[in-house]
Amino acid sequence: MKRDDNISRRAVIAGAAVTAGGLLLEKLPVPRQVPQQAPPPQLADPSSVPGTPTSAVSARSAFETPARTPVGQLTGVSLSPIHEFTGTITPNDLVFERIHSGIPTIDPTKYKLVVHGLVDRPMTFTLNDLKRFPSVSRVHFIECSGNGRSAYRDPKPDMSPQIVDGMMSNGEWTGVPLGVILREAGIRSSATWFLAEGGDAAKLSRSIPMEKAMDDALVAYAFNGEALRPSNGYPARLLLPGFEGNTCIKWLRRIKLIDQPNMSKDETSKYTDPLPGGKARQFSFLMEAKSIITSPSSPMRIERGWREISGLAWSGRGKITRVELSTDGGATWSPAELQEPVRPKAHTRFRLMWEWNGGPATLMSRATDQTGYTQPTHAVFEATRGKGTDYHYNYIRTWNVDRDGRVTFAI
Numbered sequence: 001m002k003r004d005d006n007i008s009r010r011a012v013i014a015g016a017a018v019t020a021g022g023l024l025l026e027k028l029p030v031p032r033q034v035p036q037q038a039p040p041p042q043l044a045d046p047s048s049v050p051g052t053p054t055s056a057v058s059a060r061s062a063f064e065t066p067a068r069t070p071v072g073q074l075t076g077v078s079l080s081p082i083h084e085f086t087g088t089i090t091p092n093d094l095v096f097e098r099i100h101s102g103i104p105t106i107d108p109t110k111y112k113l114v115v116h117g118l119v120d121r122p123m124t125f126t127l128n129d130l131k132r133f134p135s136v137s138r139v140h141f142i143e144c145s146g147n148g149r150s151a152y153r154d155p156k157p158d159m160s161p162q163i164v165d166g167m168m169s170n171g172e173w174t175g176v177p178l179g180v181i182l183r184e185a186g187i188r189s190s191a192t193w194f195l196a197e198g199g200d201a202a203k204l205s206r207s208i209p210m211e212k213a214m215d216d217a218l219v220a221y222a223f224n225g226e227a228l229r230p231s232n233g234y235p236a237r238l239l240l241p242g243f244e245g246n247t248c249i250k251w252l253r254r255i256k257l258i259d260q261p262n263m264s265k266d267e268t269s270k271y272t273d274p275l276p277g278g279k280a281r282q283f284s285f286l287m288e289a290k291s292i293i294t295s296p297s298s299p300m301r302i303e304r305g306w307r308e309i310s311g312l313a314w315s316g317r318g319k320i321t322r323v324e325l326s327t328d329g330g331a332t333w334s335p336a337e338l339q340e341p342v343r344p345k346a347h348t349r350f351r352l353m354w355e356w357n358g359g360p361a362t363l364m365s366r367a368t369d370q371t372g373y374t375q376p377t378h379a380v381f382e383a384t385r386g387k388g389t390d391y392h393y394n395y396i397r398t399w400n401v402d403r404d405g406r407v408t409f410a411i
Contacts, residue, residue, distance in 0.1 A: 066094055069162060074102040079166025082312065083294040088339070088347040090169035092224050097231045098144050098167060100202035104251055108235040113219070117256035120186025127235050130219060133176040138218070138241070139346045141314045143168035143287050145244035145271060148393030157408035161294045164397065164409060170314070170347035173239050175220035178213045182257070191257035195264070196238050199253035206247045207261040208240065216241050219252060242316030242345040243285040244391070246271055276386040287316035289375050290394040291323055291350070291367035302405045304358045310351040315369035319343065322368040323350040329362035329398070330377070336365070361401040362410070378411050
């Protein structure tokens with residue numbers, strides 16, 4: 001690491017002009033399910049012939065073809081196929097993407113993180129510098145604040161969980177606590193916020209309270225045991241557990257300690273929540289308690305008899321303490337089993353055995369977190385937030401089961 005006694009303004013803002021073009025997320029077309037590839041023909045008796053040799057990098061079985069749903073080019077999303085996962089960990093190659101100006105290619109040997117502003121010792125850290133600090137590994141979810149927008153604004157029966165809520169992922173992050181890095185630079189008492197800026201062409205930036213920096217914020221350089229993938233922020237990114245995904249700046253290139261919010265374009269032109277009466281919420285960082293049934297769900301068709309209802313629940317406030325399931329549209333509720341371990345600010349798998357008798361059914365799940373907050377109904381959410389809301393769609397999701405066993409999305 002190198003102390004910068006004189007970080008010039010020119011050096012800090014070089015190349016900081018942001019391209020004005022590009023689609024906002026709300027203007028993107030609604031993604032559709034990626035068609036699954038037909039499995040290859042199977043040998044009559046695989047035990048009669050030698051199999052394939054060992055290899056440097058393993059691959060999935062040709063019969064397993066999960067895929068994201070990429071939408072847009074330089075600005076867009078790729079939705080994670082959450083209905084095809086078991087447990088809670090998202091495979092590295094299926095982590096959702098949300099990009100603003102393409103995915104940058106960054107040479108790790110040239111990577112630098114500048115820390116400046118209200119510090120005693122402005123500093124520059126290389127990737128190797130970051131890896132010299134004691135590391136930590138924690139399991140947390142990350143979710144785009146716009147997750148669920150398409151389903152809220154234009155629900156369609158054939159929407160799968162991937163299309164409804166696929167802008168989220170969960171896994172093990174490894175890196176350095178941000179507080180350790182900031183203490184190295186010397187935090188001045190007047191610093192109450194910090195500005196984090198990314199190193200892609202969009203140079204997305206967000207202002208974050210210092211309390212979060214000194215709590216559980218990480219500068220992460222690995223995910224699920226390997227280096228971050230490029231679309232996940234390689235070589236290093238900011239992780240703010242429980243906060244909306246846009247604050248978890250990818251390709252992190254600088255952190256500036258400040259005494260008030262920066263009010264940059266990314267926190268004024270978007271990422272604010274319109275409310276009824278011409279008001280708006282700003283700096284609504286927390287992703288509140290939420291859940292979704294991933295099985296049974298569209299486009300599945302089920303048969304009579306016993307089967308497991310399963311899904312995911314999560315909260316930016318901490319641990320999930322309860323998930324309840326209804327098969328009659330919310331008239332009655334039953335407690336689901338929570339799969340251990342139940343971690344704070346991480347996905348929790350829930351399940352409940354259910355006997356379907358062949359009649360119409362309406363499946364719903366609602367989550368409660370350790371603060372006592374419970375996921376709202378669609379009606380309560382809309383009355384509180386208004387129909388024009390743009391972010392934080394955490395209302396209860398609903399699936400219909402028809403007499404023929406076909407499962408469709410309702411709201």
